[in-house]
Amino acid sequence: MSAADSASTAPRSQVWAHVGQPFTPDSFDIVVVGAGRMGAACALYLRQLAPHLSLLLVEEGGLPNEEGATILAPGVWTAFDVPEGQEAAAEWTREQLLSGIEKLEVESRPLVELLRDGADTVPSSEALAHAPEALALLDPQVYPCAHVDDRALTYRPGQLALQAAQQAIRLGANLLLNTRAEPGVGQVKLHRLTVTNTHQIVVHETRQVRARAVVVAAGAAGPVLVEHGVGLHTRHGRAYVQYPRLNLPTSAQTPVLRAGGLTLRPQNDGLTLIPPIHHRDPQGYQPAGGQLTGVLTGLRREVLEDLVALMDGLPALSSDRLELGRSSADIAGAWVSLPGGQPDTIPTAEQPAPGLFLLLGGPRADTLGLATAHALATEVVATLD
Numbered sequence: 001m002s003a004a005d006s007a008s009t010a011p012r013s014q015v016w017a018h019v020g021q022p023f024t025p026d027s028f029d030i031v032v033v034g035a036g037r038m039g040a041a042c043a044l045y046l047r048q049l050a051p052h053l054s055l056l057l058v059e060e061g062g063l064p065n066e067e068g069a070t071i072l073a074p075g076v077w078t079a080f081d082v083p084e085g086q087e088a089a090a091e092w093t094r095e096q097l098l099s100g101i102e103k104l105e106v107e108s109r110p111l112v113e114l115l116r117d118g119a120d121t122v123p124s125s126e127a128l129a130h131a132p133e134a135l136a137l138l139d140p141q142v143y144p145c146a147h148v149d150d151r152a153l154t155y156r157p158g159q160l161a162l163q164a165a166q167q168a169i170r171l172g173a174n175l176l177l178n179t180r181a182e183p184g185v186g187q188v189k190l191h192r193l194t195v196t197n198t199h200q201i202v203v204h205e206t207r208q209v210r211a212r213a214v215v216v217a218a219g220a221a222g223p224v225l226v227e228h229g230v231g232l233h234t235r236h237g238r239a240y241v242q243y244p245r246l247n248l249p250t251s252a253q254t255p256v257l258r259a260g261g262l263t264l265r266p267q268n269d270g271l272t273l274i275p276p277i278h279h280r281d282p283q284g285y286q287p288a289g290g291q292l293t294g295v296l297t298g299l300r301r302e303v304l305e306d307l308v309a310l311m312d313g314l315p316a317l318s319s320d321r322l323e324l325g326r327s328s329a330d331i332a333g334a335w336v337s338l339p340g341g342q343p344d345t346i347p348t349a350e351q352p353a354p355g356l357f358l359l360l361g362g363p364r365a366d367t368l369g370l371a372t373a374h375a376l377a378t379e380v381v382a383t384l385d
């Protein structure tokens with residue numbers, strides 16, 4: 001070992017942010033495609049579990065990517081989203097949010113689920129006694145009862161992706177940004193992207209690296225990448241989720257509210273609305289706005305229907321504080337993967353071909369995603385060691 005090698009015990013890592021930085025490596029033990037929260041977390045756990053295996057994390061955009069589902073995801077951990085048998089995974093994820101991801105800001109904020117009736121509930125006026133601004137949103141005659149999750153947490157998934165990736169880099173991960181990956185078995189093609197002076201995104205150069213294991217964590221694009229890469233059909237789906245805003249004052253004490261499947265998440269001095277997902281969107285679906293009393297809106301028809309159905313119990317939704325937009329471009333939205341093609345399924349990890357892994361977060365990733373990312377990292381290391 002040379003003096004230079006022994007001088008530093010910290011693993012060396014490299015970050016390539018733009019095409020001006022030459023990319024020369026031709027192989028890694030592991031390549032992770034996609035630095036959303038699932039890919040970034042998986043990369044971090046891989047570094048923790050197997051520091052001797054070299055790793056490249058590839059992301060089509062920046063970190064965090066402004067386009068992915070991660071940046072818009074609600075970031076609400078709640079026991080109400082835990083299906084039977086997943087309790088340990090949810091608790092593990094909660095623990096990681098609180099102390100496993102360095103510098104992640106997590107707030108303890110109860111989640112109050114409003115109900116029209118039900119056993120084992122508390123009066124909604126009591127559940128919201130300390131949050132008059134939340135109580136003012138609803139008609140207590142329509143929602144007289146509530147369930148409260150006192151252990152709920154809120155955080156920003158975009159910050160989670162960023163912090164997990166940075167922690168992975170400190171542990172020796174390599175990061176290649178602005179690069180579209182085409183994963184295959186045993187290798188990954190890397191198209192390094194650049195922007196022309198007419199603002200077009202073009203491929204600057206294409207490289208190929210060998211990889212003993214490839215983890216596809218590309219969100220809603222993941223199943224398609226796997227299908228193209230190995231010619232396999234998967235059963236997964238995707239849905240376009242819109243996150244309209246309700247501009248009413250909130251505070252650090254305002255709880256997360258839920259009613260009829262709609263989540264109202266206090267954020268940036270207002271409420272972000274997270275509508276329920278009813279089904280996968282068909283192949284080729286293009287997000288398009290609907291109409292409300294003849295006026296064009298940026299909200300999809302099914303989101304409008306859900307909101308209209310809730311207006312009796314949540315009269316604030318029918319006020320001009322709800323941002324409807326004029327076209328779908330006005331409403332923040334993202335494609336979310338639906339593991340198994342169902343709206344209510346949990347994050348999944350699988351190995352569609354030897355050495356090729358698919359990691360999907362989806363709508364329940366806030367509560368269960370980190371446990372799935374860790375389980376996959378463990379499985380990948382087991383196949384390589």
Ligand code: ADP
Binds near residue numbers: 033036065360362
């Ligand atoms: P998740 O919640 O599962 O992490 P996201 O959609 O937030 O899902 O993250 C997926 C990330 O993968 C996005 O940041 C997206 O830019 C990136 N991505 C998608 N396709 C590719 C690709 N072919 N190559 C590299 N990165 C990709």
